[in-house]
Amino acid sequence: MSSYGFLAIKSLLKKEFIEHKVAFLYVPGILLSLLFLALFTAIWRNGGNFEMMGEFGAPEEGVDLFSVLYVMSIAIWLGYLTLMLFFYFAGSFHADRKNNSLLFWKSLPVSDLEIMATKTLAGLTVFPALIMFWAFLGAVFGYIVLNSVGGISPLVAALNSGTTLWTFINIQVSAMVFIFFSLLWYLPLFTFFGLLGALLKNWAGLAFILIIAMVSALESILSFSASGVFAQMLEDRLSKPFEIIKNITESQAYVMPSNIFDTISIANFVPGFLSQIDWAQMAIGWGLSALFIYLASEYRRRRLDA
Amino acid sequence: MNNIAATENENIVEAQGLRKKFGANIVLKGIDFSIPTGRIYGLVGHNGAGKTTAINALLGLTNYEGKVRVLGREPFANRAELMADIAFISDVASLPRFLKVSELLDLMGDTHPNFNFEKARELLLDTDISLRSKIKSLSKGMLAQLHLAIVMAIDAKLLVLDEPTLGLDITFRKKFYQRLVEDYMSENRSVLITTHQVDEIEFLLTDLIFLRNGEIVLDSTMENIARRFSQVFIDPNKLEQARQQKPIYTRVQLGQTIMIFDGVEQEIAQNLGTLSTASVSDLFVALMERPSGAMENSK
Numbered sequence: 175m176s177s178y179g180f181l182a183i184k185s186l187l188k189k190e191f192i193e194h195k196v197a198f199l200y201v202p203g204i205l206l207s208l209l210f211l212a213l214f215t216a217i218w219r220n221g222g223n224f225e226m227m228g229e230f231g232a233p234e235e236g237v238d239l240f241s242v243l244y245v246m247s248i249a250i251w252l253g254y255l256t257l258m259l260f261f262y263f264a265g266s267f268h269a270d271r272k273n274n275s276l277l278f279w280k281s282l283p284v285s286d287l288e289i290m291a292t293k294t295l296a297g298l299t300v301f302p303a304l305i306m307f308w309a310f311l312g313a314v315f316g317y318i319v320l321n322s323v324g325g326i327s328p329l330v331a332a333l334n335s336g337t338t339l340w341t342f343i344n345i346q347v348s349a350m351v352f353i354f355f356s357l358l359w360y361l362p363l364f365t366f367f368g369l370l371g372a373l374l375k376n377w378a379g380l381a382f383i384l385i386i387a388m389v390s391a392l393e394s395i396l397s398f399s400a401s402g403v404f405a406q407m408l409e410d411r412l413s414k415p416f417e418i419i420k421n422i423t424e425s426q427a428y429v430m431p432s433n434i435f436d437t438i439s440i441a442n443f444v445p446g447f448l449s450q451i452d453w454a455q456m457a458i459g460w461g462l463s464a465l466f467i468y469l470a471s472e473y474r475r476r477r478l479d480a
Numbered sequence: 481m482n483n484i485a486a487t488e489n490e491n492i493v494e495a496q497g498l499r500k501k502f503g504a505n506i507v508l509k510g511i512d513f514s515i516p517t518g519r520i521y522g523l524v525g526h527n528g529a530g531k532t533t534a535i536n537a538l539l540g541l542t543n544y545e546g547k548v549r550v551l552g553r554e555p556f557a558n559r560a561e562l563m564a565d566i567a568f569i570s571d572v573a574s575l576p577r578f579l580k581v582s583e584l585l586d587l588m589g590d591t592h593p594n595f596n597f598e599k600a601r602e603l604l605l606d607t608d609i610s611l612r613s614k615i616k617s618l619s620k621g622m623l624a625q626l627h628l629a630i631v632m633a634i635d636a637k638l639l640v641l642d643e644p645t646l647g648l649d650i651t652f653r654k655k656f657y658q659r660l661v662e663d664y665m666s667e668n669r670s671v672l673i674t675t676h677q678v679d680e681i682e683f684l685l686t687d688l689i690f691l692r693n694g695e696i697v698l699d700s701t702m703e704n705i706a707r708r709f710s711q712v713f714i715d716p717n718k719l720e721q722a723r724q725q726k727p728i729y730t731r732v733q734l735g736q737t738i739m740i741f742d743g744v745e746q747e748i749a750q751n752l753g754t755l756s757t758a759s760v761s762d763l764f765v766a767l768m769e770r771p772s773g774a775m776e777n778s779k
Contacts (some may be wrong), residue, residue, distance in 0.1 A: 185590030193578050270576075277574040280541055281567070282591045285560035475559075478541055 182284055183292055190296035191304075193269065198301045199257045202251075202308040212314045240313075240320055241341050241438065247312050248349045255305040255353070256360070259297055263364045264371035264378040267470050271375075287471040290368075294467055297364060298357055306350060309389050313342055313476045322429070341438075348443040354453060356415040362459040363411065365466035370388060372470040418450045491516050491533035492638050492670045493538055497546035500533050507533045509694040510546060517637075518667040520684055524764055525691035531674045532571055533690065535642050538672070539568055551637060564593055567631040568640035571674075573623045577616035581609060581626060588630060606655075620647040628656055632664055639664070641673040645680075653677070655746045657684055678760045688760065690767050697767050709766075710749040711740050711758035722752045729766030740766045 191198075267290065270279045279289065317338060357364075370378035370385075386408065391403035422443060495516035497663070500508040508530045515521050525531050536542040538550055540559030548555055551565055575584065589597040607625045608668070609618065618626065624647050631639060645653040661684045665671065675681055688705060690698040700708070714722045714737040725748065727739035740758050741749055749755050758766070 182591040185587050189576075189583075192583060193576075273572070273577055274572045274574040277541070277570040277572070277577045280539075280559065280578060281563060282588075283560050283562075283564040283593065286589055288560070336617055473749070476543065478536065 182288075182432070183295070186284070186289065186292040187296050190266065190293060191300050193264055194266065194296075194301070197262065198304040201256065202305065206308055206312055209312075210319065213319050214322075217319070220298055240316060240338055241345065244309075244313050244342070244345050245315055245349075245438070247316070248309050248345070251305050251309045252314075252353060252356075254350075255302060259301065259357070260367055260379075262297055262301065263294075263368035264382075266297075267368040267372040267474075268375050270474075271477065271479070276474075280478075285471070286475040288467065289473065290467050290471040293465070294361075294365060294368070298354075298361070302353055302357060306346075306353070310346065313346070317342075344439050344443075347440045348438055348447075351444050352415065352419070352447060355447070359411070359415055359451070359456060359459060362462040362466065365463040365470075369466040369470045369473075372473050386430075393394055397423070410455075414452065414455075418447055421450060422446045481541050492551060493672070494533075494549040495538070495546065496548075498534065498537055498548055499545040500530075500537060500542065508537070508544070511691075511694070511696050513696060513699055514688060515638075515670050515672060515687075519686045520661075520665065520671045520673065520679055521687045521689060522678065522685040522760070523538070523672060523691060524600050524678055524760070526676075526768060529691040529696040531691055532642055535640055535672065535674065539566065539640060540729075565637040566640065567634040567636040567638075569627050569631055569642060569644045571643040571646065573620065573627070575615050575623060575627055577614075579615055580611070581613050581615060581618075582611040584615065584626075584630070588633075594633060594635040595630075596633045596635065597731055600629050603629035603632055621649065623727070624648050625652065629721075632659070637669055639669065639671045641671065641675075643675055644673065645675065645677070653680060657681060660684065676765060685760075690764060692768055698763075704755045705763065706757055709740060709742055709758045709763055710744060710746065711738060711756045711762060712749050712752045713738055713754040713756065715753040718752050725749075725752070729762075729769065 201350070270289070272277050280286075367378060367382055370381045374381050390402070390405045393404045396402075493513075495514070496512050497510045498508055498512070499506070499510045511530075511534070523531050523534065531564040533542065537548060538555055540555030540557070540562055543556050550562055553562055555562055579587070585597055585600055588595045588600070601611070604626070605731060607629070609622050609623065609626055609629075615623070615626070624645065628644060631641075640719040645656060648656070656681065660671065673681060673685075685702055687701050687759075688698060689696055698705075712722065716737070722737075722739055725739075725741055727746050728742045729740040731738050739752075740762060744756065
């Protein structure tokens with residue numbers, strides 16, 4: 175690391191944030207605002223009609239519904255984060271070449287490898303944290319909405335703030351652990367996408383799909399099998415975190431849909447999730463990621479043009 | 481001419497057999513040169529002569545063949561470390577457009593150990609650039625001013641300026657060069673500067689390198705150039721006598737024949753007509769149009 179060490183890392187992380195704040199700060203903020211604006215408008219305009227909904231079932235416990243909605247919102251945010259991170263890695267690994275700015279970035283006493291590693295670090299910390307911030311804000315607004323609905327509809331009971339806070343903390347911490355380790359698990363895919371972005375710029379997405387499809391097809395042809403080792407490894411890599419979630423929920427014999435979420439607890443989820451991670455595969459993934467980052471940085475080291 | 485003299489024998493830059501090719505196109509043909517401390521070097525050549533490639537090699541921005549040492553280090557392998565002691569401006573606007581000016585200064589302050597935030601801010605006070613401006617909203621001239629303020633605020637041992645005043649008006653160009661000599665230059669620093677407006681930088685140069693088609697055709701101190709080259713407004717009656725001295729360049733201006741001689745003694749030159757000092761631009765034209773290849777260095 176350069177002589178400025180952590181100060182330089184902090185500054186480069188801030189630079190990544192400024193460069194990509196539209197995707198991770200503005201757009202989620204706008205989406206969330208629109209969603210809650212629509213919800214409040216619906217409550218305000220149809221407040222009286224919520225009472226009729228009570229005919230369709232027993233009054234819902236407020237915390238149960240809060241848990242269900244919050245976990246669902248986190249799943250949606252996770253999907254958004256994953257999609258944006260793929261775009262981020264493919265884009266940011268070559269973004270410094272825009273408008274000849276590579277010459278400026280190379281005038282700083284920071285190596286290409288340090289810059290690429292910082293970009294990866296931003297993808298693993300700054301942007302997931304921003305999305306978790308929006309999930310948190312969504313939970314706060316969700317609490318307000320549910321309390322509003324609870325006041326006018328027999329379908330939803332008003333929330334007890336102490337119980338809700340405890341539920342919120344459990345879900346939030348469990349989600350953070352899940353997202354962080356899932357991102358580490360998916361890191362080789364992100365960084366491979368980033369490497370392709372560095373090499374091929376906007377063609378990275380197409381190249382990514384083509385490479386995976388071609389390797390899988392070649393393997394199938396050579397092995398006379400529908401699913402070869404590579405395809406299996408890829409499937410495992412993609413599905414593992416969600417398999418663990420499935421295992422945890424099944425092992426704890428939760429019953430859908432009424433109380434699966436209300437008993438999510440840090441004490442159950444975090445050790446359960448961490449103990450089922452295939453750490454050997456995780457380490458292999460980190461090794462591959464380091465290789466992809468290094469290759470991208472070496473390519474960057476040899477580039478000057480836009 | 482600037483009288484800053486090297487106080488140390490140590491060279492900031494050493495290049496031996498520096499060669500660079502792009503495919504079949506050889507851009508630098510194994511050039512040798514060195515830059516001691518406390519000197520201001522002008523690197524002059526036509527477009528495509530290899531100036532920017534040579535600079536990129538010195539800055540570690542491109543790989544090359546040959547031996548190059550900058551501040552004792554091999555540049556391509558040690559670019560990041562070197563950049564702590566080097567400041568440079570490329571020949572194209574390269575500042576990141578998504579940042580605000582204040583964010584750029586913060587970034588420089590956090591990543592560059594030798595960057596002086598306050599000095600940069602002071603330098604910007606002389607311009608119309610606001611710290612709150614987005615870089616993408618700045619004009620071409622303002623971009624150049626901002627970049628110059630940033631490099632001038634770096635306490636570097638080597639300042640490399642590749643066409644630094646491109647897009648700037650004459651007032652700012654003069655001010656910048658004046659400031660470069662008065663405020664920035666010291667015996668511990670060297671500057672390497674390329675520009676097409678050679679006459680504007682002539683007064684500040686201590687040394688001059690002419691590059692033609694990837695080869696050095698002149699590498700000399702300004703003192704030696706003044707001694708070695710003479711420009712004579714030839715007496716019409718002595719034209720034949722003058723031609724016998726093998727001028728390296730001849731032109732006719734308003735009926736007056738002007739010749740530039742290389743290595744002709746002053747007494748002889750004076751006898752041929754009115755003697756004057758060849759400007760860098762005259763010398764440039766003279767040497768670049770010479771059919772022969774590289775000349776000897778005259779250090």
